[in-house]
Amino acid sequence: MAADDKSLRNLAAQAVTPRPNVQRLEQATLGDVEAMRLLLRGSSVIDWHRLSFSDPAEVDRFLVLNEFDPANADDMDRLEELRADAVEYLTRNFSYRIPNEVAHELPARELLLLASSRGKRQTYACIVLKVMHVMHHLAGRELLFKLPVSDDEVFGFVEAKVVKVVEEIRAAGYPIVEFAWSRKERDSVVTKLLAKKATIAADVFDKLRFRLITRSLDDLPAVLHEMVHRLIPFNYVIPGQTVNAILPFRRFLELEPAYARFSDQLQLDLDTEENENPGINEFSGPTYKVINFVADLPVRIDQFLCRVPGAENELGSVIFVLTEFQVMDAETARLNEAGENSHAKYKARQHDRVKVRLAEGEKALTSPASVAVPDTDGNDSDN
8 A cells, every 4th residue: 555645744744742651661571672672673482592571460461462361261271281282292302301390380371481580490491382382373373274264254353353453552642644454466466476486375474464654763662562562472473574674673772761771681682683684675666664574463263163174173262364564654654655665666676577587487586686585575565
């Protein structure tokens, strides 16, 4: 969806008003900072060596974000099942001797706090949780495959969830001046696969996309903070699919002292991002900027479980749907629609590549523009 240049220029030029709900940022925890860094980098929670939950309330918020209800006995039983499967897997395949406290004595939900502590038990708690995370994800993917519903219905589940949360964020006073979403049309998917080296349909991550524009650059941290708190589980951000040309993590810390106070407690040095490629789309304009990431959003489907073949469901009640998010401020959005950055220019470059590749085959892939990049579409904001 192309942004209207005049309206965005007017919004960006509006008089500065007090920042909304600053106290939410002032109450940020180390866990919030690590989660935000993961999102802005597009890294993997499997590479973490500890968690950073400070109390049971923070753990419960994380569980709810992952569609587990801490007050629901069935959901807590599901965590216990995942823990038992993870311990069995680790014992069977890697001969781990998991301490009893981690293997079965502590309630499974308390492993998240244990993994945030120090010591040998903390390491084992992290190991078990990583395997639980993967097993739950695989089960959700299998459940989605077995669920006899159309893509349209599944996308509708996600749209309802995301729209509800974003509207709550806006209603709380956060200056999101534009919010839109779209589903990628079949012709656009075909063109994308013809243009990129990765021609596997399963690798298309942006069939469903949401676009948020804030009033100013200074508003981005607060809005992203709310998205991570209310909508996007950091553990299901897709690694390697983040494009961040607007707000590098170090810049985020400069804007938010509440985050910066944890800079000496982070798992990785602050210089880590300096040696990483921020990621660009090969067809984007030279000055195009966006924060673009993909998350496999969890969605509960309790009311549809009766449609799943088989009387016994051992896969839980959560499916995962790949969802792309584009976030930027109004001034950046306006500049992204100018000159070589425009959507029309983007599409023209993409179509030129398709025509060359169709006619010349492998020779076209040796051109400089064929360097591998994240699968997300940058300024491909329309279908």
